[in-house]
Amino acid sequence: MNPLDGNAMAGDLRELFTVDVTAAHYTCAGCGHADAVGALILWGQEMGHVGRCPTCEDVVLRVVTAPDRVFLDLRGSVRLELPRTGS
């Protein structure tokens, strides 16, 4: 199986948030690398999105979509910087 880019989870995230999270910036808890969420390396597509840091391969975020709920796990990021709507 080959990975995708963080960009490929834009649709699933846009169903939850009113802003585009893939254009937001994360800071990796493992190595401190900061970049756009869209630049994460994306694994695991069938069970959920596993976004890994391109620098250290640590998991930065996970998105699991159940029929009636979505789980968003952010323990691999120390910070997420999102644009405010309208700006």
Next chain:
Amino acid sequence: MGIISRGFGGRRRESVPGLPPGQYLTHDFPVLSAGPTPRIPLDRWSFTVATETGEKKKWNWQEFTALESEDVTVDIHCVTKWSKLGTTWRGVALDTLLADVETAADYTMVHSFGGYTTNVPMEDLLDGKAWIAYKFDGEDLEPEHGGPARMLIPHLYFWKSAKWVNGLTLMNDDEPGFWEAAGYHMYGDPWLEQRYQGD
């Protein structure tokens, strides 16, 4: 909304009787991965059991494959809804690996090369319910499918059958592993459709 796409059949799939609820039959072996596939040379492979008191027992590849192995034929059920019937494996039963380990732990965490983890109650590993498999269909287990060796716990959803295993930590209390922490069920019984937390 739910528009039905005229003439769209999707992947060939059969709902055969006798499968766990919500599962379809597949004849290939889909590969799911939460990260890059580790390539582990056999001389760098080892498997370590760490008990709740911190005691450790370790096998290298020679020692591990010298243990008594069993051939098993089992059905496997992936949480992404495919089931595969009559898969054949060769591996070492967890009963064999844990035979001389002193423990009163009720829970375990399976660890893999690459950092993957999954939690399994102790009793689900014993009494001929779980193996560490190193052959599939008579061949060495390929890296894509978890080789050199993977967990095989067929009575639970297949994410519990961790690929690329390298250790087992015995614990007094249950803790979530990789997918469990991200919303999947702590136990994962396919017959009860325990896919996500709270199911």
Next chain:
Amino acid sequence: MARAALPGRLTWRAATLVGERRETPSARTLVLDVPDWPGHLAGQHVDVRLTAPDGYSAQRSYSIASAWDDKTVELTIQRVEDGEVSPYLIDDLQVGDQLELRGPVGGWFVWREKQTAPVLLLAGGSGVVPLMAMIRARGTAKGKQPFRLIYSVRTPEDACYAQELSRRVRDEPGLDVHFVYTRVSPRKRIDVATINSYGWPADFTPDCYVCGPTTFVEAAADILVALGHDPKRIRTERFGGTS
């Protein structure tokens, strides 16, 4: 009166196939009418969902090929043999049929007209789709940014948009296209020499966009980094695939 789009979450909407074009023997462009489409940026994609009569559904992402023209949305689908979704979209979906679509999404792999840097586009196979949207958006805006596309494709017959590309190269100053054929003798792959000859030097600090099957994207992006391009200026869109 223009209706202000309510900022909100995105949901699935019905799109109707209103036109189509054969791009190559194995690729088809779908022209879709999507009511209340908010417009899109070059490089964005949509998610498409197909549902079988028994409720089984499959979801895939497709890049938007067209520049925003106020009317329709175009996707170009490349056939993946034995694929679940792409053969259906190429062979079975008929004009007048509907499908479910969610988008536009993805605000990272995009090119905006206000970007002034030279642009280097590296396409592998169907990876040309979002890059074509960028070329079209530059054309619509009469942009002056120097654009170079290196398009790796099996044979000349497999190249999408070939006529339109040569017309644009003729009519739109500052646009260059170079093809690399992987199945025509002498078989070529995108390599250091190709990018050196037909790309921009790293000193020009171009914005680089790389898109195609995952193996292509990783190889091409590695070459860019090796040639001294700043990783921060390299944006990638991996399409997946097993090989």
